[in-house]
Amino acid sequence: MLTQLQTKRLITARSLADKFNVTTRTIYRDIKTLEQAGVPILTEEGKGYTLMEGYKMPPVMFSESQANALILAEQLVLKNKDASFIRDYTEAIDKVKAVLRQSEKEKANLLADRTRFEQNINRERNSNNISQVQYALTNFYLMSIDYINENNKTSNRIVEPFALISTTENWLLIAWCRLRNAFRYFRLDRITKMKVLPEKFEQHKMTLQEYFDKFY
Template sequence: MKDNDTKRLSRLTAILTQLQTKRLITAPSLANKFNVSVRTIYRDIKALEQAGVPILTEDGKGYALMEGYKIPPVMFSESQANALILAEQLVLKNKDTSLIKDYTEAIDKIKAVLGQSEKDKANLLADRTRFEQNINRERNSDNISQLQYALTNFYLTKIDYTNEQNQTTSRTIEPFALISTNENWLLIAWCGLRKEFRYFRLDRILRYENSD
C-alpha cells in the first residue's frame, strides 16, 4: 500500500471516530484537525458514504451519523464515562505532549461508542470541569460521581452544607460546574436558598439527594 493510501485510510478511520464523538461536525473543522483541504474532506466523506457509513448532511451545520450507528461491542455506563472524562481533564494538565495526544485520541474512541445521549452528557461534563495545576493535596469528598450525574442530567440536588462558621443549612441546588483547586473540589451551583450562583466545597456537603 502506498504511503498516501495509508495516510488516507488512517484519516478516514479518524474522521469516522470524530463523527461518532460529536453530534455535528463541519468540514472546515475536520480539515483543520487533519491539516488537509476542505475539498479533501468532502472526498473523504463521500468515500465513507460509499463504504456504507450512514452520514447525514445538515445544510449550513455539518455532518452527523445516523442515530444508533456506533462501533460495537464496547459499552460504558454513564458513571464510567464520566470518570474517564474527569481523568482526561487531569491528563490535559500534564506537560508531556505525547501523553496528551494519546489520551485525547483514546477518549475520542471511547466517546465514539457511547449512545448519543451519553455522548452529549460526556461533552457537557468536559466543558464544565476545570482543574488547577495538580499539586500535592488531599481531598475528602466522596460524592463527585453523584454530582456529575446531577450536572449532566440537570437534576436538582438537596444537600446539607456546613459553611466556614461551622453552621449547617439544608438547601436545594442545581449543579452547574466542577472545579479542582489547590485545596479541594468546588461545585458551582445555583442555590435555591441564596437565589444566586454559589461555590460549595465538596468536603463540606454532609448529605445529598438527587431529585428530578
C-alpha cells in the same frame, strides 16, 4: 474521522479540516467516501455532520503511546481527593487495558507499576460526590445538598449544578442556589449529604468562560 464523529453529537467540516490540517474540500470528499462505504452519516444543514443514532464502530485500538498516556494520567488521577472520581477513572482504564494486545497490556501494566507521583497513593479522600454531581450536571437534574459553610453552619440547598472546578486541595461546584437566588461555589468536601432530584431545570445558556467573564 470516524473517531471524531463519535466524540461529538455534531461536528463541522471546518473543525474536521482544522483537526487533520486539510481543506474542507478534502473533508467533503472523505465524508462521501465513508457514506459510500455504508457509514450512516447524517448532515444537518448549516450545523454539521453526525452519526446515525445506534451506529457502533468496531472497537477502537490504542497505539502504545496513547495507552501509555492514559496510564500516566491514571497516576495523576490517584492524587485526587474525590473517591468516586478515582473509582470511575480506574474502572475506565481497566476497560482500556482489556482491548490492548497482550504485549501492549504487559507494557501498560509495567508502566503503571513503575510510575508514581509524590504522595499520590495514600492521600486523604475528602469527598465521594463527583459521580453524582457529573450526572446531575450533564442531565440538568436539581440537587438537594446539606452544606456546611465556613462558619460551621449547616443548611439545606436546592441547586442547579453548572460547572466543576478542581483546585489544588478541593473540588468546587458552581451552581445556581435557589435559596440565595444566585450562583454560588460549594466545596465538595463540605457537602455532608447529597441527593439527585427527579426534577429538571432549564440549562443555563452560557459557557464556563462566559460565566467567568460575567461574574469576575
